[in-house]
Amino acid sequence: MAPNEPLFADRRGSSIHSEERAADEDTALLTGQKSFSAPQNRSHFWREVGLFTWAVIATAAVIVLAVLSQHQTTSEDGKNSKPAGKRNLIFMVSDGMGPASLSMTRSFRQFQGSLPYGDVLVLDQHFIGSSRTRSTSSYVTDSAAGATAFSCGLKSYNGAISMLPDQTPCGTVLEAAKRAGYMTGLVVTTDITDATPACFASHVRLRSEEDSIAQQEVGEHPLGRVVDLMLGGGRCHFLPNTTDGSCREDDRDITKLAQESFGWNYIDSRKDFDNLKLGYNVELPLLGLFAEHDIPYEIDRRNMNDVYPSLEEMARTALNALTAATKDSEKGFFLMIEASRIDHAGHGNDPAAQVNEVLGYDRAFATVVEFLDESEVEGVLVATSDHETGGLSVARQLHPEYPHYGWYPQVLANVSHSASYLSSQLRSHIGQTVDHSNSLEDDETRKASLEKYINEELVQKGLGIQDATPEEIQRVIDIPLLSSYTFADMVSRRAQIGWSTHGHSAVDVNIYGSKGTDALHGNHENTEVGEFLRNYLELDVQSVTDELIEKSTTITTSNSGNWFGRVPSEEEIQSASRHYERLYPEAP
Numbered sequence: 085m086a087p088n089e090p091l092f093a094d095r096r097g098s099s100i101h102s103e104e105r106a107a108d109e110d111t112a113l114l115t116g117q118k119s120f121s122a123p124q125n126r127s128h129f130w131r132e133v134g135l136f137t138w139a140v141i142a143t144a145a146v147i148v149l150a151v152l153s154q155h156q157t158t159s160e161d162g163k164n165s166k167p168a169g170k171r172n173l174i175f176m177v178s179d180g181m182g183p184a185s186l187s188m189t190r191s192f193r194q195f196q197g198s199l200p201y202g203d204v205l206v207l208d209q210h211f212i213g214s215s216r217t218r219s220t221s222s223y224v225t226d227s228a229a230g231a232t233a234f235s236c237g238l239k240s241y242n243g244a245i246s247m248l249p250d251q252t253p254c255g256t257v258l259e260a261a262k263r264a265g266y267m268t269g270l271v272v273t274t275d276i277t278d279a280t281p282a283c284f285a286s287h288v289r290l291r292s293e294e295d296s297i298a299q300q301e302v303g304e305h306p307l308g309r310v311v312d313l314m315l316g317g318g319r320c321h322f323l324p325n326t327t328d329g330s331c332r333e334d335d336r337d338i339t340k341l342a343q344e345s346f347g348w349n350y351i352d353s354r355k356d357f358d359n360l361k362l363g364y365n366v367e368l369p370l371l372g373l374f375a376e377h378d379i380p381y382e383i384d385r386r387n388m389n390d391v392y393p394s395l396e397e398m399a400r401t402a403l404n405a406l407t408a409a410t411k412d413s414e415k416g417f418f419l420m421i422e423a424s425r426i427d428h429a430g431h432g433n434d435p436a437a438q439v440n441e442v443l444g445y446d447r448a449f450a451t452v453v454e455f456l457d458e459s460e461v462e463g464v465l466v467a468t469s470d471h472e473t474g475g476l477s478v479a480r481q482l483h484p485e486y487p488h489y490g491w492y493p494q495v496l497a498n499v500s501h502s503a504s505y506l507s508s509q510l511r512s513h514i515g516q517t518v519d520h521s522n523s524l525e526d527d528e529t530r531k532a533s534l535e536k537y538i539n540e541e542l543v544q545k546g547l548g549i550q551d552a553t554p555e556e557i558q559r560v561i562d563i564p565l566l567s568s569y570t571f572a573d574m575v576s577r578r579a580q581i582g583w584s585t586h587g588h589s590a591v592d593v594n595i596y597g598s599k600g601t602d603a604l605h606g607n608h609e610n611t612e613v614g615e616f617l618r619n620y621l622e623l624d625v626q627s628v629t630d631e632l633i634e635k636s637t638t639i640t641t642s643n644s645g646n647w648f649g650r651v652p653s654e655e656e657i658q659s660a661s662r663h664y665e666r667l668y669p670e671a672p
Contacts, residue, residue, distance in 0.1 A: 170410075170415060170416050171416050171463055172407075172417050172419075172464075173261075173417075173418050173463065173466070173620055174421065174463065174465045175257075175419070175421070176448070176452065176467035176468075177422040177467070177468065177469065178422075178445050178469045179227060179280060179424050179426055179471075179473075180426045180428070180431075180470075180471065180472060180588070181426045181442060181469045181593065181594075182469065182471075182473075182476060182591050182594075183472075183591070183592075183594055184472075184477055184478055185438060185442055185472075185476060186442070188435065188438070188478045188491075188581065189439045189443060189446075190205055192439040192493040192496055193439075193443060195493040195494060196497050206446050206449055206450040207594075210449075210453070210465075210598065211594060211596055212596060212604055213604055213605050213608060214593065214594055214607050215469075215592060215595050215608055216592055217469075217472075217593060218239075219241060219242050220241050220249050221242045223590045224587070224589060225242060225470065225471050225610075226243060226279070226291075226471070226588065227279035227427065227471065228242060228245055228279040228282075229242045229244055231284070232245070233611045233613070233614055234283070234468075234470070234613055235257055235258065235283040236254035236614060237611050237614030238611060239611060243292075243652060244289065245279065245286055245290075245291050245297065246283045246287045247287055251289060251648070253636065253647075253648065254287075254625075255626065255627070255630075255631075255632055256283065256285070256625070257614065258270075258284040258418055259307055259628050259632075260621075260623035260627075261417075261418040261621055262310040262311075263627075264623055265413070265414070266621065267312045267368070267406050267409050267413075267417040268417065269311065269312060269313035269315075269417065269418070269419040270285065270301075270311060271314075271399055271422070272422040273378065273395050274316065274317055274377075274379070274424030274428075275294065275318025275321060276298075276373065277297040277321045278291075280420075280422045281316070281422060285300065285310055286301055287300070287632065287636075287647065287648055288300075288647075289650065293649045295333055295336075296649060298321040299336075299338060299341070302322075302341060302371065303345065303346035306631070306636050307628070309369065311369070312369045312370075312409065313366075313368055313405060314371050314373075315393075315401065316374070316379065316424075317375035317376070318373060318375070318376075318377060319373035319374075319375060321338070322338035323338075324336055339352075339373075347369060348369045348370070349368075349369065350372075350373075351372045351373075352372070352374065354374065354391050357372060357374065357398075362401050363400065363402065363405040363406075363408070366404075366405035368405065372398075374392055378428070379425070381425055381428070381437045381504070382425075382441050383437050383440040383500070383502050384502050394444060395444050395447075395448045396444065396447045399448045400451050402421070403419065403455045406419060410461075423442075426442060426473070427473045429502070430476065431473055431586055431587070432502075432504055432568055432572055432586075433572045433583040433586060434503045434568075434575070435476075435572070436496045436503075436547075436575055449465075449596070452465050456598055464597065464598050464599070464620060465597060466596075466597050466601055467596040468610075469594065470593075470610075471588045471589070471590075472589045473587070474583045474585060474589070475583055475584030476581070476582070477581070477584070478491050478581060479580065480577065480580040482577060488580075491580040491581060492580060493579065496579055497548075498548025498549070501547075503567075503569070503571035504568045505546075506542045506546045506568070507567040507568035507571060509541075509546075510538065511564055513534075514534070514564060517530065535561065539552055539557055543556075546571075547575055552574065556574055569586075600620075604616055
């Protein structure tokens, strides 16, 4: 090449010879041997071109086959495709459970069972990623906005029950599944009208409208009845205000409406539940409400097993019932299972209640894993939390000097009841022993008796604490309404467990999944979880949204005339997360 010749200059010469030189260079690169070419005739050249062309075509064919093979297991965006044919989807929500809850529970379980540090929870074995949780109104979400992200695959404001910021409804994965021919179910340990279950089967602008939620869940809904099975608590929202145990504002009997207008079979006791034979003796649709409000914390429920079923039992019953109901169907089922009260334990800053709630959830999770392993129908399990509650830290600095590195699970192992249960016992005891006499001597006697009751019956027997200080006992006496927080703090301090809030936090939460959930590996927005659910079942959620909007403008409810309730004020949206005040009326 001449010194000033451009790099890509057109050097005149035979194109045939250029091809020959290129072929020689290719041979050298492929074989490692220098090729000495002799003069070639034109026929030999075209034979070489033919061979080269065949090689290119063969290579392209191999690539195409590889891509087609890949597309059998992944979709166009690189995510897992759906299995062909019938399938089941179980979605589990651990309300309020953050990463620290797992650390605390894992260590507690290992201590309690004298297990090696390598013996982990079933949940740990299915950890696949994490989820970001903010809502449209706050970096810190509430359960309503969090569950709307799961049910609709869209962000909304705190307090919204499958409603969008523009006050229009969004179709849910459960509604779309029912419309597509799937059977559907909801299993919870809180009120069945609480935010998470409500977001799958109802639409109101503010989560506090639980009377309307109850009506929609049983079938007084723009789409008709969309749920086939509901198990949990919250009976008070279904009973008329003329009966004991009701918390409705009107005199409508929703249990009667459910049975007479929408064909539900209704049960409300442990005896009725046992007659279901863990799902092998169920006629759908089935509504089971086993508590006026929430099913007790697991730490308390285990002592009342003859009254309340566990989350694991309800989950197993739902799985078996829905399996039987879809045995001869081309479609499977969609089931949402929520461990609701992990959140409540976080609100109360009660570590002993929380570890037992997480262990109960882990057992239910294991039941679902076992079910999928044994089922002949394809299916997946996806599990995550709507948010973290309490700002939990498995550490606590008790004194100004440099902290001691340690936390003590044995403190939690000594606790036999939740702080809220002991607080209710205290209030009941005070109510039964009130004396209106003005005698100072009697006052001193009553105070001494109350101190003895608190220390011996509640603190020593209930909390397992033998070294309560006079100041701690006095704090309980001075403000009985705050006693649940005092009891919980007594345990947390001794275990060296820290909490930063009685509300929610903005920490990312874990995602768990079975085989077939690779698309959720890594860090995701919570709406992506909702998108996975609808995509796995191949649902048309938009058409459900369109139908909801159309029908909500032409059909009126029997009592309010407005399906979605009144438009909330900005102040109501900001305070929507204070729902836990009914659990802890003393909450700041």
